[in-house]
Amino acid sequence: MASPEFDQPAAYRITVAGHLDSDWTEYLRNMAIDNHSEMEAKLATLTGRLPDQAALLGVLNALYDAHIAVLSLEILTGN
Secondary structure, eight states, X not given: OOOOOTTSOEEEEEEEESOOOTTHHHHTTTOEXXXXXXXXXXXXXXXEEESSHHHHXXXXXXHHHTTOOEEEEEEEEEO
């Protein structure tokens, strides 16, 4: 799949360590939060469409500021 331009919308899936409360939805630009466990690890998967990579950076900065480890980031679709 071709990468989206940095100023174009795209859908993303971000996996982080730990579980996130639904209160995080607003801070994470309305990305859906799916808490689950794999083996003994608690994980949360965030999925949603963001307007551009500046918005993606905002989501990543919110996670960083809260000391939440990002385990993976995937681009699901562009435009």
